[in-house]
Amino acid sequence: PFRITRYSQDGDLIFLPPWSLREATADADFYSTWKQAAQATGRLATIKGGALHARQFEAQSSFNIINLWTDNKNACTRVETQHLCKIFRVASPKNPYSIEAEILEYLTAQNMFLQHPELTTRYDLHPVNSDDTGIPVAIVTRYIHSNAKLWQELTAKIQHSRYPEPMREYSSRVTWFSILETTGKLGRLLAEFHLAMTQSRKNQLLNPETNTGDAKEKWLETILRSLNERIYQIRNVEPAQGLSPQDCKRLADFAHDLFEKIKQTEHLGLLIRTHGHAHLGQVLVSDDGLYLVNYETDSLDDEEYRLQKQSALKDLAAMMVSLQFAWSTTERNESLPVFNEILSPESEYGRHAIRKLEKFSEPQRYAPSLIDLENAFTRSYLLTIAEDASGIELLPQKNSDLENLYDFCFLLRILKEAVRDLRQLNPRFRTDLKILMNHVDGRLKRPNFEPFFNSPARFSLSPDQEPPYGMDSEFS
Template sequence: MPEEKDHINDVFRYDSKWDDLLDNKRFISEFCSDVLEDYIISQRWYGGKASALKYIDIEDFFKIENENDLFYGVVLEVNFKEAFVQEYFLPIGLVKEKDYVDYNIIARIDLNGERGYLVDATLLESFRAQIFNKIVEGDKYKYNQVEYRRGRKCEDNAYESSKFLNAEQSNTSIVFNDKYILKFFRRVYTDQNPDYEISKFLTNKGYFTNTPGYSGSITLRFSNKNIMTLALMQELIPNQGDAWEYFVNNIVKSYSKLSENKCKVKDLKIIEKYKQVGLDDIDPKLLKWFDRAIFEDIEKLALRTAEMHISLGMERINASFTPTPYTYDYTVWLKNRLMYMLDNRINLLENNLHKLDGMMVDMAKYLLENKKEVKKRFLDFDESQLKSERIRVHGDYHLGQVLVQNRDFYIIDFEGEPESTIRDRKVKQPPLKDVAGMFRSFNYAIYATIFNNLDQYKHSIDDLFHSAEVVYSYMVGVFLNTYIQKVQNNNLNIGYINEIEFLLEYCLLEKAIYELGYELNARPRWSIIPLKGIVNILKTKQ
C-alpha cells in the first residue's frame, strides 16, 4: 500500500459538482498548494526531485468525456526556486471507492456532500478504454482543443483490453489489445514531441520498418502554432528484452570462457582506431573465448542503424527532415552548448572527488589537469572543413533504446537527450553522433561486465582492461565496416574517412563528458567507465 502523505487524511469539501469542479477557484488553489506538492514528488515520472519546488499552477485543463464518464486532462506548471519551470501532464478521475486504484489516491474529496477520491485517471480502465476508442475513432476535429489522431498502423476499431508496462519511469505506458503501446508523456513541452514527430515520419515514409509503427496520438492545441504532444501510440513489438541486457548477458558468457581457458590476453592486439573489420578478419585468438555471434549481432545492429539514418536523411520536401550542411550558426550553438556542459561536469567532478577512490581518483585528476585540452578539442570544430550533412537523429542512442527479437533489432524512443531542451533535441546533427552513442554503450557493456564480476576472473585488472580495449576495438571495427558501406551505397553523405573519424572522436568525447555528469549524480561508483573513456580519448593524438 502506498505511503500516505499528510494531506491524504484531510477531506477537501466544495460546493461544486464534478463536471464544474475545475472552475472552482478555491479548489484550484488548494489542489495546487495543499495536494499536488506532496503528491507529485512521490511519483516516479516526476523529474524535478533534485531541485527545490517553489509552487505549482494549473496551466490548462480539458474534459475527456463520453456518455458514461468524465475525466480531466490537466497540464501542470511546476515552478522551482532555481528559477526554471517544468510542465507535466496529469489526467485525473473521481471514484467512490479507493480500492479501485489499489488505494493509490491523490486526495479525499467531498462534492456537495458526496464523498469520493481524486485519482490518476490512467489507473482506471474506463479512462483507458475511452482514450483508445477516441484514438481509433480518428476524428481529430471532433473535440475542442484536443486532437485524437489515428495512425497508419492502427488496425483495430474498438477497445478490448489494457495493462500497464512496468518498465517506464519518466512516462506511463499502457498496452492496448495486446497489439499497441500508448505512451503518456508526463513531462510535456509546448511543441511536438520528437518521439511522435520521428515515429510518424518513419511510418508514413515506410522505408524503415525496424521501429514500432505510428498508430495514433493525442495532441493539445493552444493555438495554430502552439501545440503539446500528450501521448503517442505505436505498434507493440514482440521482443525478448532490450539490447543492453542481451549484449551484457552474452559478454558475461564470453568472459567466463576467458577465465576458464586461461587465455593469454596480452597476445591479443588492439586494432587501429576506427579500422573497418569484416567478420572473417577478426583475430582467431580472440574468437577462442569471445563468441563470434556477438560480432554477428553487432553487424546486424549496424545495418539497422544505417537503415534508420538513410530513412531520416532521404527527405527532400519537409524542411524538418531535409539534410542540411554545417553552418556557422550550428557551430556557435554547438560550442556554447558544449562549453556549458563541460563547465558543469568539471564543477561536479571537483565537488564529488571525495566520493571516488582508487584508479577513479587518478583518472579524475587527469581530466581536471587536462580540462583545457578538452575545451580546445570542443572549440576546434570548424564547419568550413566539413563536407558531410546533418540530419534528424535519434539523439539518445544506446543499447537500452533497442529491442531484440530473434537476433534482430528494433529501435525505439526517439525523445532525445533528457538534459536537452525540446528545441535542442530537434537540431539536425551528424548521424555519427548516434553511432558514437552506441559505441559508448558497447564500452559500458564490456566494462560493466568486468566491474560487476571482478571477483570471478583470474586475470589481473591490467589484463582485463587490455581485453576490454581489444574487444571494443573489434566491435567498433565490425560496426563501422557494415554501417559505412550501407550508408554510402545509399547516398547518405557522412563525409570521407578523415571527416568520419574526426566526427566520431568529437562525438565520443562529448558523449563521455555527458555520461560523467549522470554517473556522478546517480551512481558515483560507475563514474570510472566514462572517466576511462575520456582518458583514452585524450591520450589519443588528434
C-alpha cells in the same frame, strides 16, 4: 478518443501521441466497432480528408522507435511510437511522392504490456486514391512490452564468450560470432535510421537545412557550453573520488585542442533533428528485429537545443561508449582488494570461488576483443551510409575530420555519463573516469573508418563534382 499527428506528405516517421494505458481499456470497444464498420465499407476517412482502401500488402520497416514513460504523478504509463517507414517508399518514377502514413489500429490487448517481455508488430500497406496521387499509406499495429533487453543479453553473451568452460569452447565461440552478427545488424539499422532522417524534404520540422556558417557557429556555441559545464563538474570532485589535478589539466587541454580542430572542420553533418544519443540500453531485440526505445532528448532540455540539428556521429560515439560499458562489465581484475577477500583460500567460500573460477579460462581457438566488436558495428554502419546517395551528407569527407569529430562526440558522451553517474552516486562513476582517461591518453583504439572512404559508392561522383551536402535544390 484518439488523435493522430503526422508530417504532411512525409511518411519517414509515423508518430503516435501519448496514450494512457489506464484509460485504454475504455477505448477498446470504440476501436473495435470503428474498425468493423470501416472494414465493412472497405473505405476509411483520414484526418487529411483522404480515404484508404482495404487492399493489403506485406511490408517491413527500416527502423522502429518507441518511447515509454509515466506522468508526473505516476498515475499511468504513456506510450509514444515513432515508426520509421523508409522501406515503405514505393513511389513510381511517374508519381514521385513520399508516403503519407496513418495508424488505424489501437493497442487492443493492453494486458500484454505486463505479461510478456516481447515485441510483436504487424505491417500493412494500403494505397490511397482520394486525390488521384496514388500515395501509398502504411498501417501499423504495435505491441510494446519491455526495455533494455539487448543490453542484458549482449552483456551475458560477452561474459560467456570471454570465459568459456572447459570442453565447451565451441559453444562460446558460436556465442561470440552471434554477438558480432547482432552488433553488425544494429549498425546497419542505425544507419538506415539516419539516412531516412535526411530524406524528409517537405516538412520544415524534418527537412535538413543547409550546413550554413550560422548553423555551424550556433551548434559549436551550444556544444562548447555543454562541454565546459561537464568538465567543470568533473574537476570539482574530490581527488580521492575523482581525477587528480594533473588528470584534470590533461582533460581540459585535450578537450580544448579537440574543439579547436572541430572548428576547422568544414562539414559537420548537422542533419539529424531527433537526437537522443542511442545506446544499447535503449535497444530491444525480438524475433522480428531490433527496436530503438526512447530515442529523444529529455523533455526538460531547452527547446532551442531540441530543435537544433546534430551530427550522426553523436549516436555512433554513444553506441561505442555503450559497448565499452558492456565489455567492462565482464572484466576481471583479480588485483583488487575485494578479490583478495573473496578468493582467500583460508575460507571455505574462497576455496569454492577459486575452484569455480578455475573452471573458466581464456578461449584458445578464437580471440574475442572489444575492437572487433566495435569494428563490426562501425563497418556495417559506415558501409550502409556510404552506399546511399544521401549518405555523403552525414559524415565529413576527410578522414582526419571524421576522426576528430568522432573523438569529440565520444568525449562529450563519456563526460555526460560521468556527470550523470556522479549526480546519482552510482559506483559506475569510476568506470566512467577510467574510460574517459583512456580516451584522453589515446589508449582506446579508434574504430576503423576505412569502409566509408573506400566504398565504391563514394567514387560515383566525377572528380570535379562537389558532394551536395544539402546545398542543391533537391536538398533545400
